[in-house]
Amino acid sequence: MTAQIHPTACVEEGASLGQDVKIGPFCYVAASTSLGDGCELMSHAVVMGHTQIGHGCTLHPHAVLGGLPQVIGFEASPDSRLVVGDNCVFREYATAHSGMPKFGGVTTVGNNCYVMIGAHIAHDNKIGNNVVMANNVSLAGHIEVGDNVWFGGLSAIHQFSRIGRNAFIGGGAIVVEDVIPFGSVVGNHAKLSGLNMVGLKRRGFTKAEQMEIRSAYKAVFFGEGLFRERVDQAAEKFADKPLAMEMIDFIRHAGDRPICKPA
Template identity: 45%
Template sequence: MPIHPSAIIAPGARIADGATIGPFCTVGPDVSLADGVELVSHVAVDGHTELGEGVRVFPFATIGLAPQDLKYKGEPTRCIIGARTLVREGATIHRGSVGGVGVTTIGPDCMIMATAHVGHDSTLARNVILANDVMLGGHVTIGDTVFVGGGTAIHQFVRIGRHAVIGGMSGVEADVIPYGSAMGNRARHIGLNLIGLKRRGYSRPQIHALRALFRLLFREPGIFADRLVIAAERFAGDAQVAEVLAFIAAPTKRGLCKAGRDPITEEEDEAAGG
């Protein structure tokens, strides 16, 4: 178990034989590092924190430190980082709070780029990428395979559905639907994550159904609740549409992002291979 002599490991820390701890790292007494974890150098890990197999943490990142919550009084809340996740230079990931779910969770195969911040009680699913300087307030929930562009700030309690993409330098204060694309300050739905859908093997009929749903919900006139009923009837049996409608129907503290600019024209869509 290669541990640099300058590292400080508190008694009680559980360090797998295959973990590597570089120079000037500090590891708290309630930390668990699985096999293959690498703390490159100058990393601080504290609290009741678990790092899964193959997690790599780069210099000056901090994981599991106390939440930035004035109500927090040192309770034994947790932080869990999934296998193979990368935490890049200067990123900060805080443990949960007693006012939330009590745990901050980042799933497997994520990338938290340099100087990004994951606030207390946030939950990131698998394959999430937060680009440089992304800021997540507390209690944010992000689904599978979401990309958040650099410099984006996401308000507390916002939900981001799976396979969504958030443009850089956005201010997101409301929920973004699965498969959606949002950007701006304040962020607005501007369409679907077409590139992501194609890369992940969604078929043309599946993408066209989601496009039709987006137009119905965010472009057609009328009462939004009525359009939801129409969508449920028109696209009955479509799994992706049902997922979007269930996301919208779920309880939320932030509401739904409004629509932004006009959708991609048919000519632009064809040119893009849509």
Template identity: 40%
Template structure:
């Protein structure tokens, strides 16, 4: 009863609207939607499907959240979408629910910012504090870890993983996995260094940044395969940040890796 709902909004029977929510004109909230406390839904927003939205989320006009996947294999099976607390979803963003073949869940974490015109496809898993800039597209089954920034007009290929703290430059196509703290730019996505600006902004110690720089050089120029170099790094380093890269590279993946000097 404490929610402020515009008379023109359509709230279907069964929807749960948390205390303190504001829902603007001409919104459509489906019957399986659950809004946490204090959400702000601006005008002309559509929220559908089995969608759970955390407290304090803001969704701007003409976003469509929880619509069915853009996947021809989807046949109407019940799948879900989860959006974490305090995330901001700007105008014309589209986020789809999952598919049965992909695990049935699309998730966007807490404190994210999805700028105007972004798309998050089925079964994508987006971490916390992720920024996706205008008109970028995340394909199905991608994993985007915490603190990643994806530049405007960029595209991420299906099944790609982008590691924690990485940055993707604008107008970049990412077709392979990106190591944590990596810097990717150029039209076909070159691994061009480390996200040093992001590391410094997060207050990472100078010793860890130095260790990351040395690790990047070893990954770029060492003997053996990319995975072999990463395993040797794990045996030699005492930096938790470098170990994060090692764990990522040696983990399971459906794609190959962007490696230094190669798109």
């Protein structure tokens, strides 16, 4: 089936539309964009700039994808792009911006992401699969988010932060430090409150895997000695434990970025 386009929508010549695309009243689709099979744009949704959207995505009223980076003096460029995966949902007033060419030029959103009302994905973010952003979550630029991360409503993440996979960000948290894989953070400024055990159980981690992660967490954050010494000791102790090493390697590769720790 070909695309269904409401007569009040504006779809510029050159836009690439897949099969079974539905474009509702007063939507706008720019010439340099592409929509995969089965996408639906509800009333007043906008896809602009150089934006590629995968199969089966839904944009609710007033969602805007592909806007320019919010950087003073930035000039539009075909090298500023947004790439969205398959089966993503952007609820009302959700936004995602394209990247800056000098940093690679691409903002990416993975598959099966759910971006709720008023949430924002800024330029040059790298968002994994199955990420959920509740209402009014705000991600600044250059943020890396792993798979299966959940953001509570009104949380905000500082630019250049890294959020490890399967982490949980509590509602209203202000995150200015990197969050370890499997971690759970809360507060302003956010502090590590433990592990995201609820998320691990929901995603089918075995009891042995949970114990492995918990043991590494305790060794790194609550052992004896300086933090860097504990990390190095844990790297030796858990060298053959892949989930533990995922957390440890995340910390070791932080560079100058601080790691969010318990209060």
